[in-house]
Amino acid sequence: MELHQLQILRELGALGSVTAVAAALRVTPSAVSQQLAALQRGFRTPLTRRQGRSLTLTAAGEVLAAAGAEAIDAMAAARSALDAFEHDVTGVVTLSGFHSAGQALFGPVLREMRAPAPSVQLTDEDVAQTEFPALTARYDLVLAHRMEHSAPWPTQGMRSLTLVREPLDVAVALSHPLAKRRSLTPADVAGERWVTSRIGYSPDDVLTTVAAIANHPVQVQHRINDYGAVAAVVATGDAIGMLPRYTSRSVDDRDIVRLPLEGVNTLRSIDLLSRPENLRRSSVRAVVEALQRVMARLSG
Known part of the structure; x- marks a missing residue:
């Protein structure tokens, strides 16, 4: 039983397919299958099972994956101890963010990095709320959004840190x-024409609640995820929309007015998601601290 085999087993449980694990770990699907087979030879109890075309973990596989995550974390802790001894804050840190967070935070975070500092690699990933946890397999840090009334982030093999609670206006x-x-x-507002996000994103979640509370169906005229484009449509008077209070400050407000919505919870949490072993790295913690400073200024 090798540490990398336990990592593959954990990723299979998190991502749900051999293909996804191979993409996340940058290896071939056949290599993933070979390592799973080698791991299985050490146990009589099946660790995986076929479910249609997918390969999923059995109950025994889930137990081993959870124990393996602890082993991976322990190994990362040992490496982190050496990093801390050498005060090493350099290295590459990968950070993904959804569009509005990227527009608001990416530039300021890079300005916060003062030598000696990590090399930050940025990527925009505009996914639905439920898809953010899987991104932690590909990036050291993931900027994610979650409506307060929705289910919390998974805690198995992942950590979350709230940067801000942001209203939608x-x-x-x-x-x-x-x-x-x-x-x-x-x-x-329930009787107005709306420009909102695609289904599965924060503005559409709020709009669904608005319709329920007002007991009135809403007319969605446009579905646009980019807040700059939303503001441009709103400015024409063709529809009303919804904008996050802090992370859309780069939007041109000359022809629009932002108003708080009462009687419904419009708060979304902007969180950092990460695997626990990544947070042990000094370089990753330096980026987390920079993000916290930038967000504090932005929301203050």
Whole structure:
């Protein structure tokens, strides 16, 4: 039983397919299958089973994967002890972020990195809320968003750190009758035409709640995930929309008004997700601290 075999078993449980594990670990699917077969030879109890075309973990496999995660973490702790002794904060740190977080945080975080500092590699990953945990197999740090009323992030083999709790505000054109209001309720906006996000993203989640509270179906005219494009549509008066309060400050507000929505929880949590062994690295912690400073300024 080798440590890399336990890592493959854990990733199979997290990602759900040999192909996905191979992509995350940058090896071939056949190499993944060979290592799983070698691991299985050390145990009489089956660790995996076929479910359709997918390969999934058995209950025994899940137990071994959980124990393996602890072994991987322990090995990372040993390596981290040496890193701490040498005060090494250099190295490559990979960071992914959804679009609005990337626009708001990527540039300032790079400016926060002062020598000696890690080399930060940035990637934008605009995925639905449920897909963020899987990204921790590919990146050291993952910027993710989660509506407060939704299920918490998984805790098995993953850690989460909240950077900010961010409200979503209603955006209307400067010429819209609602623009003179100081705040809005679901009843005020349910009958409007909307530009919102694709299903599975924060604005659409809030809009579904608005319809339920107002007991009125909403008319979705446009589905756009880019907040700059949302603001441009809102400015024409064709529809109203929803914008995050802190991470969309780069949006042109000259022709729109942002208004808080009362009577419904519009808060989303912007979190950092990571594998626990990554957080033991000094270089990764340096990027986490930089993100915390930038977000504190942005939300302050």
